[in-house]
Amino acid sequence: MQIRENVSLKALNTFGLEAKARYFCVLRKLGGVRSIMQWAAQHPDLPVMFLGGGSNLLLVDDFPGLVVHVRLLQxxxxxxxxxxxxxxxxxxxxxxxxxxxxxxxxxxxxxxxxxxxxxxxxxxxxxxxxxxxxxxxxxxxxxxxxxxxxxxxxxxxxxxxxxxxxxxxxxxxxxxxxxxxxxxxxxxxxxxxxxxxxxxxxxxxxxxxxxxxxxxxxxxxxxxLPDPVEIGNAGSFFKNPVVSPLQWANLQAQYPAIPGWTHGEGVKLSAGWLIDQCGWKGQRDGDAGTYDKHALVLVNHGNATGQQVWAFAQKIMASVQEKFGVGLEAEPNIIF
Ligand SMILES: Cc1cc2nc3c(=O)[nH]c(=O)nc-3n(C[C@H](O)[C@H](O)[C@H](O)COP(=O)(O)OP(=O)(O)OC[C@H]3O[C@@H](n4cnc5c(N)ncnc54)[C@H](O)[C@@H]3O)c2cc1C
Known part of the structure; x- marks a missing residue:
């Protein structure tokens, strides 16, 4: 087991964001996990992150701990x-x-x-x-x-x-x-x-x-959907929010075209529709933006940083909250 230092994760996250792992190793055989755990036990203050294909992550900053890239195959x-x-x-x-x-x-x-x-x-x-x-x-x-x-x-x-x-x-x-x-x-x-x-x-x-x-x-x-090889993204960036029947009735009265589906006790809304209605489809701020065919997908047009993508996401969340009174939640794991 080899633990490397200051390894770039740019090729290992589908947003294509530059961020470094302070420590990094690849887990190819389950037997190798013991020595990684021993190493981690000797560094108890360092956080540990398991990494698969990096397609559900937003790396806002460098990761200050150990990234374990899981490559177990069978x-x-x-x-x-x-x-x-x-x-x-x-x-x-x-x-x-x-x-x-x-x-x-x-x-x-x-x-x-x-x-x-x-x-x-x-x-x-x-x-x-x-x-x-x-x-x-x-x-x-x-x-x-x-x-x-x-x-x-x-x-x-x-x-x-x-x-x-x-x-x-x-x-x-x-x-x-x-x-x-x-x-x-x-x-x-x-x-x-x-x-x-x-x-x-x-x-x-x-x-x-x-x-x-x-x-x-x-x-x-x-x-x-954009192919991450061509344009960095993590698929749908926000979960579809679920609102109470009362909020749904109020929203329907104000926005008759709003789509919604029964979900348990509540109603699930289309996050993409809400974002679209706020005028975000195809918008960009530097290299952080929304995909022009799908407002729910945030993209890195080339050289965005994780902080820029996260700041852009927060602007979207604020505008949906302001217009519809609905809170959006990020679907990918936000790694600070
Ligand atoms: C273009 C595009 C389209 C997408 N479409 C969809 C879609 O239709 N539906 C959907 O649900 N998702 C979609 N996603 C999101 C993503 O593909 C999924 O969430 C996928 O399962 C993430 O897998 P990953 O290996 O890349 O996980 P990573 O991004 O590497 O990790 C995601 C999380 O899982 C943890 N993790 C990874 N591997 C392990 C492990 N072995 N043990 C414990 N924890 C682990 C990580 O620590 C992290 O918290 C899309 C993403 C993209 C880029």
Whole structure:
């Protein structure tokens, strides 16, 4: 295990922001974790951050502690019962490649989550979701290492406490658990989810299977979202806010066109719509801006700093709060 100093994270975050890790190491084998933990124990004042594909991060400043880049690789079909097939992916596997691998094996369930950047290990962190499907719909078990004790524990789906872009690992005990593997339970009789914007149209006249749906989702995503290779971003920058039925009624009275969906006891609003209504689509402040096709996506046009992107995000939050009385919450992890 090699711990390097002052390592640039520019190539390791999809915003393409320049920020340095004070200390940095790569975890390729689980056996290597002991020596990293020993090193961390000798430096108890330093924070530790696990890094996957860096696609859900905003690095506002240099990271003053140890970054552990998780590169554990393995894919495995575990077996099947009457209704499901069980597959396991190690945390460092590329998410999209893993999804396509399950499809190549003849399995369905993850196709709507095609082309989401990042790793298998980060998928449970914020319960990734797209096109009417969330990772929790297929996650059976998460194996994680307790960074305090080094013990490995299996979390059942219920124990992961998944919510909208949320989980136990993200909100209840952030930073404590290093996710090592994820087991997915994929239905042998798949039910295709096509009711999300544009999906059905893409599939018209085609014989449905997981690969065809995955291809359609990839086409839609490519037409809507900026490719981080070309323009730095972290996908949707804000969560869709949930308001009370009373606030929803007031908003509807004032803005009849406002979109909203029932969500538990409340109503989920479209953060993109709110931001768009405040005139932010395609705006920029230096190299920090919003994507011109999608106001919800903040972008780095080239040489923005993390501080500039964060300052721009805060201006958006303030204007949505002022116009609609609705607070926005950042979806990526903001690292100061
Ligand atoms: C163009 C684009 C489109 C996107 N579209 C979507 C979308 O449709 N839906 C969606 O939900 N998200 C989307 N995202 C966000 C992002 O892809 C996901 O959140 C993804 O799961 C992040 O994976 P990552 O490996 O890059 O995580 P990172 O950014 O590296 O890390 C994210 C968080 O997870 C933690 N973490 C990472 N790996 C581990 C591990 N092994 N154990 C413990 N903690 C860990 C990190 O410490 C950090 O807190 C998009 C991003 C981009 C750039």
């Amino acid at each position: 894919r495995e079909v575990l077996g099947q019962d009457q209704d499901y097939v069980y597959v396991r992916g190690a945390a460092g596997e590329n998410w999209h490649d893993f999804v396509r691998w399950t499809i190549e094996q003849g399995f369905a369930g993850l196709e709507n989550l095609s082309l989401i950047p990042g790793t298998v290990g980060a998928a449970p962190m914020q319960n990734i979701g797209a096109y009417g499907v969330e990772a929790k719909d297929c996650i059976y078990e998460v194996q994680a290492l307790d960074w305090r004790t080094g013990e490995i524990r299996e979390f059942s789906q219920a124990e992961c406490q998944f919510g909208y872009r949320d989980s136990y690992f993200k909100s209840v005990e952030p930073g404590r658990w290093l996710i090592v593997t994820v087991v997915f339970r994929l239905p042998r009789q798949p039910q295709w989810k096509m009711d999300y914007a544009g999906v059905r149209e893409q599939l018209e006249g085609k014989t449905l299977n997981a690969r065809v749906i995955s291809d359609a989702i990839m086409n839609i995503r490519r037409s809507k």
